[in-house]
Amino acid sequence: MSGETLTIGVLPLGRPTFDVAFAEEMLAGMMADLRASGHRLIGPEKLLMDADATQAAMTDIKAEKPDRILILQVTFTDAALTCRIADTFPQPLAIWAVPEPRLGGRLRLNAFCGLNLASHALGLRNRLFSWRYAAPHTSGIEALLTEEPMVCPLISQITDADPEYGGALLDGLRGRTIARIGAHPDGFDTCAYDSARLADLIGMTVTGFELADLFDRARAAPEAAATGLKTELSANLAGLDQVDQTQLDRSLRLKLALDGMKAEGGFDAFAIRCWPETFTEYGGAVCGPASMMGEGRVPCACEADVYGAATQLLLQAASDQPVFLVDLVDLDSSDDTGVVWHCGQAPMSMAEPEAIARATIHTNRKMPLLFEFPLKPGPVTFVRLSQARGQQSLIIARGEMLKRDMAFTGTSGVVRFDRPAEEVLTRVIDSGLEHHMALAYGDHVGALESFAAAAGLPVIHL
Incomplete structure (x- = not known):
């Protein structure tokens, strides 16, 4: 799909118990990168803090018939809404989570943990997806938006230990x-x-x-x-x-x-x-x-x-x-x-x-x-x-x-x-x-x- 302009439904997930101001700063950077990709973006450019707001955004996006769905994991969230999104949209699914600096202070976003919960829940549902764990303004956004799902389930092996x-x-x-x-x-x-x-x-x-x-x-x-x-x-x-x-x-x-x-x-x-x-x-x-x-x-x-x-x-x-x-x-x-x-x-x-x-x-x-x-x-x-x-x-x-x-x-x-x-x-x-x-x-x-x-x-x- 490289070079093709896609319609991408964007759902930025967050929770008010984390550092909302910092999360909004990260979201602004993520949206800037997405706009620079040249693809058509649909969906809100603000944090979706609860199920009602997320459901309303999903309804609007669904009406636009998106080619792909992108979840922005801006702070930690549980996997309930991610699973609802995955169940609603059969289109290819991607998740972008952002790291935060190790400054000795509070865990301001904890977005990786949200990605971790999402990967487990989607794995239980046999839903493949693409993902990215990277700060805004770093390379790699086009692969997330256009390539096939990146997840490659690992195969467990019987050990030969005594x-x-x-x-x-x-x-x-x-x-x-x-x-x-x-x-x-x-x-x-x-x-x-x-x-x-x-x-x-x-x-x-x-x-x-x-x-x-x-x-x-x-x-x-x-x-x-x-x-x-x-x-x-x-x-x-x-x-x-x-x-x-x-x-x-x-x-x-x-x-x-x-x-x-x-x-x-x-x-x-x-x-x-x-x-x-x-x-x-x-x-x-x-x-x-x-x-x-x-x-x-x-x-x-x-x-x-x-x-x-x-x-x-x-x-x-x-x-x-x-x-x-x-x-x-x-x-x-x-x-x-x-x-x-x-x-x-x-x-x-x-x-x-x-x-x-x-x-x-x-x-x-x-x-x-x-x-x-x-x-x-x-x-x-x-x-x-x-x-x-x-x-x-x-x-x-x-x-x-x-x-x-x-x-x-x-x-x-x-x-x-x-x-x-x-x-x-x-x-x-x-x-x-x-x-x-x-x-x-x-x-x-x-x-x-x-x-x-x-x-x-x-x-x-x-």
């Missing part, structure tokens, strides 16, 4: 229990699960609770226990007195509530619907409590990600150390590095020793308690019990966490993968990987391959 050690890992996971608190958010296909399928795979069981159960327990926690937990934390965490003390108390009570649920139910891990209700209905973050639970070898997965919690238990067993469930939020080919991040819930033992671990607030919701520190340098292993493209597999990566300044607020680290960053970027999108991976320090690839052999799971190496 299953003996992996069999012991698998046996150790059988009978483990996960408490799922609340349902995963809409548009997070990455966090969907089938309890029977998980039980068949590794023998874990899931017990469901409502968020109200957690909140009621937290409100009923003894004041003295919350005060004692704050005193204990203050020995290793600076700035506790600088955050809102009422919200801090609520947050600490969530830790006490989780402790109580574990004591009563014997749960080995939790998968918690962490937002928005912990902020909007309860009034305190569960991120700091998740960090403390993880340090105590009771991993907690965000967004009610049950397979994420199961993955944490696997990697914890393989590594014999605390694990951290991360988002991959950036890959930079020019620096050959990626950034892994989560709001503020890495186990404290992963902190860079020379850094001061601090108490902080959630960057979007503005409530404590979150931890803030860069991750320490050293070899790291990533893994995901994956359901990408509807097939269960084990997705593994290895790298080196670098001694770098903190890329974004919360808990984050700059990692150099075994493969070049550009290849990792492509393989993440091609695989349809979920947006959560478990991280542990050390090289545990051999143990994980052995586990996969014992469990009959095919493997994809990023």
